[in-house]
Amino acid sequence: MHILSIHNAYQIRGGEDESCAAEQQLLREQGHQVDVYQEDNARIQTLNSAHAAIKTTWSAESYRDIRQHLAQHPVDIVHIQNFFPLISPSVHHAAKDAGVPVVQTLRNYRLLCPNALFFRAGQVCEDCLGKPIPYPGVLHGCYRESRAASAAVAAMLLAHRLLRTWIETVDYFIALTEFARQKFIEGGLPAHKIVVKPNFVSPDPGVGDGRGGYMLYVGRLSVEKGLDTLIDAWQRLDLSVPLKIIGDGPLSDQVNAAAQTHPSIEWLGRQPMNQVHNLMGSAMAVIFPSKWYETFGRVAIEAFAKGTPVIASNIGAIAEVVQPGYTGLQFHPNDPDDLAQQVKWVLNHPEALQQMRQNARAEFIAKYTAKANYQMLMDIYSKVQKQV
Incomplete structure (x- = not known):
């Protein structure tokens, strides 16, 4: 199987980046070809605010890159790990226009909440959950403590809800837990398209003795x-x-x-x-x-x-x-x-x-082993391919 993995990496590698890299490595170890299309958030600092806002909603560059890649390579699955902020949901449409099925892993709550955390002022906040326009997140400056930046995120979310990007271009979403799955359903994603597959740890680090006393x-x-x-x-x-x-x-x-x-x-x-x-x-x-x-x-x-x-x-x-x-x-x-x-x-x-x-x-x-996770991922990919 040939997979194109799309990922917008963080400036400082964290759990999301590690999980994406582990999944890509697992697929390669099992004999699959994995191409990676990646941006680094650090590049956003080189753009003026207007240009960054446009790219967040629709990156013509990313759309063109993905269409060219899919035209030149026999990709079976496009797996979107994280598109925000620079890659943008234009890649969803690039895959759909090329006739390649899309799987998207929901590694945070960005589709429902401008700051992706459901967290504000030191506590859980669901003010934007279920709202077509996530205006509370703009009023509170939830993304980067900036109303302007938050407005850019809200504009992206609104635009792609109107375009029905999440409904029409994604064949399956992967939530990491049932709790997260239910939140995305509350937020309007179709329940029948969301499956649960957790992260995993590989290689197995082996058992410790627990005798450190701390x-x-x-x-x-x-x-x-x-x-x-x-x-x-x-x-x-x-x-x-x-x-x-x-x-x-x-x-x-x-x-x-x-x-x-x-x-x-x-x-x-x-x-x-x-x-x-x-x-x-x-x-x-x-x-x-x-x-x-x-x-x-x-x-x-x-x-x-x-x-x-x-x-x-x-x-x-x-x-x-x-x-x-x-x-x-x-x-x-x-x-x-x-x-x-x-x-x-x-x-x-x-x-x-x-x-x-x-x-x-x-x-x-x-x-949570690589073996168990690989089987879950293959089951998801197989379901996607059968629908094509």
């Missing part, structure tokens, strides 16, 4: 990730269980300050993936304190691969990934007291924690 956070240091809840919980604990924090981001200064003043908190900054996995495997638990509707939660399945349970906030997709009492525990989002209680429970129940380690690894083997 707990671990891995991820971007930003408001929606719940770092304030995490740090507040540790300040309330009367037990000196160490907390290691891996990552960087807008809240780096606050995390560094907490590490300087609290003897049990250690900030390690960014770490190479092999070191992240090593630390995951030795951790008693990985803590996932998000405040927003994560579309998936890749860190959680990396922890499962190492046999490490996850203590997660009970919100959005991550609440679907982590089964309380089986692969980890859950706490109320934005509630440091509840998080502190879950940490204490882990410390007081070593036998149950050991069973959770076995369960977490079993969950990874059952759902």
Whole structure:
């Protein structure tokens, strides 16, 4: 099978980029030809605001590039991973005009929300969900804290709703969890076109021993990730269980300050993936304190691969990934007291924690290996081809 993968990469590689690259590599390992059409968000800085707004809605350059590529290569599937902002939905129409079926992975909530997060002013926000014109996002300047930039995103969303781009040019959407699938259905995407396929971890990092005597956070240091809840919980604990924090981001200064003043908190900054996995495997638990509707939660399945349970906030997709009492525990989002209680429970129940380690690894083997994911992806591609 010959696949054209389309992806607008971030300036700083994150979970979406890693998941796209892993999927492309998996397909190549299985003998498929994968072409990649990619833009880098860094290029938007070279454009004036008017030009950037036009490209966000319709990039003539991307349309031309895709039409030329499809005319010259016998592509079976166009798989759109992320088109925003520079590639634009013009690529959807390029594939349709060339008669090539389209699969699109929904890696964030961009089709429903200008900032793609359903998160504003420190809390979940669904003000734009279901609205033909996402004007609240413009009023609040939700994209890049700019009304002008948010208006450009809203214009793109409105234009392609009017063009019926999402309805008529995409054969199947891939949501990463059932929670995310339901949100997209609420937002107007056709339910019969949305299937669920999670991310995966490859290569298998192997099981850790969980004997490090600490707990671990891995991820971007930003408001929606719940770092304030995490740090507040540790300040309330009367037990000196160490907390290691891996990552960087807008809240780096606050995390560094907490590490300087609290003897049990250690900030390690960014770490190479092999070191992240090593630390995951030795951790008693990985803590996932998000405040927003994560579309998936890749860190959680990396922890499962190492046999490490996850203590997660009970919100959005991550609440679907982590089964309380089986692969980890859950706490109320934005509630440091509840998080502190879950940490204490882990410390007081070593036998149950050991069973959770076995369960977490079993969950990874059952759902999140490359082998399992490849079969799910092939099933989706086969359904698409049968419809052509």
